[in-house]
Amino acid sequence: MLEVDRPDRSDRRRKGKDDDLDAISAARAALHGRRTSVPKGLDGAVESLRVLRVTRHTAVRARRNALQLLRMSIVSAPEELRDQVRNLPACSSSGPAPPGARTRATPPTRSPPPGLR
Numbered sequence: 087m088l089e090v091d092r093p094d095r096s097d098r099r100r101k102g103k104d105d106d107l108d109a110i111s112a113a114r115a116a117l118h119g120r121r122t123s124v125p126k127g128l129d130g131a132v133e134s135l136r137v138l139r140v141t142r143h144t145a146v147r148a149r150r151n152a153l154q155l156l157r158m159s160i161v162s163a164p165e166e167l168r169d170q171v172r173n174l175p176a177c178s179s180s181g182p183a184p185p186g187a188r189t190r191a192t193p194p195t196r197s198p199p200p201g202l203r
Contacts, residue, residue, distance in 0.1 A: 089123050090112040090115050090116050097111055
C-alpha cells in the first residue's frame with residue numbers, strides 16, 4: 087500500500103483542477119515511485135491515545151444518556167412513585183463519590199488583571 091502526496095503543482099497549473107486528472111497523476115506517481123510515502127501504522131503511542139480518547143468519549147456519552155433516561159422516567163412516573171424517588175440520593179455527578187473513586191479537581195478561579203479591578 088502506498089500513500090501518494092498531493093499532485094504536482096506545475097501539472098495542476100497547466101491542466102487545471104480536475105479530479106480525474108488528479109487520479110491519473112496519483113496513479114502514475116505510484117507506478118513510478120515518485121511522491122509516495124509510507125502510510126501511518128496503526129500501532130504506536132498516537133493510535134493508543136486515540137483509542138483511549140474514543141473509548142472515554144463513548145463511556146461519557148453512554149453515562150449521560152442513561153442519566154437523562156432515568157430523569158425522564160422519573161418525570162413521567164406516577165405521583166406516588168415520584169414521591170418515593172424524591173427521597174433517594176440525587177442521580178448526578180455532584181453526589182458523593184464512592185471510596186477510591188478518582189475525582190477531577192476544580193479549576194482555579196482567575197482574578198481580573200490589575201487594571202480591571
